[in-house]
Amino acid sequence: AQSVTQPDIHITVSEGASLELRCNYSYGATPYLFWYVQSPGQGLQLLLKYFSGDTLVQGIKGFEAEFKRSQSSFNLRKPSVHWSDAAEYFCAVENQGGKLIFGQGTELSVKP
């Protein structure tokens, strides 16, 4: 069965520091992968997605993610975190039926 694991429930980084959020997936076929962000009290907003091609994907708000098939990973990165990036981040894989399967989420806190 398809699944997504986000090993880190909560991460705290200092403003201006770099960020990496981990995501591992389990999927038999070529995965379609997504990162969403959820600010408090809000719905989810798509940051970026990977379907095929270049394994380094650029998204909005300065985020990027790298697909590594050998590691079944799709980690999200940002070189310099801003206080407004504090939110919850969800990794998801889409199965062939079009269903999104989400990880449990990683809550990001940003220290001034």
Added chain:
Amino acid sequence: DAGVIQSPRHEVTEMGQEVTLRCKPISGHNSLFWYRQTMMRGLELLIYFNNNVPIDDSGMPEDRFSAKMPNASFSTLKIQPSEPRDSAVYFCASSLSGIQETQYFGPGTRLLVL
């Protein structure tokens, strides 16, 4: 576009009452999804529609839950009777049909069943 619209944004009700959540998808989108988010289970897909037809309702927890999509611009998720364990945030999302299409989420309805 106004995005996906959900109402109400907050709902507090007593156990045993009927609850109806509403969703208006983005105009032109023909897939609609209902999700539930809880601390314990995270984000779960309850049901999704394509061209107003339910395609997969395997995530619907039990018979107390029902969803309809009478037309392309409106969907409801109903819980009857409601129970305290139904307390959660319910999200509606829409997309163009087919895989690889981005799902756009509404702001959610925060439901509390006392």
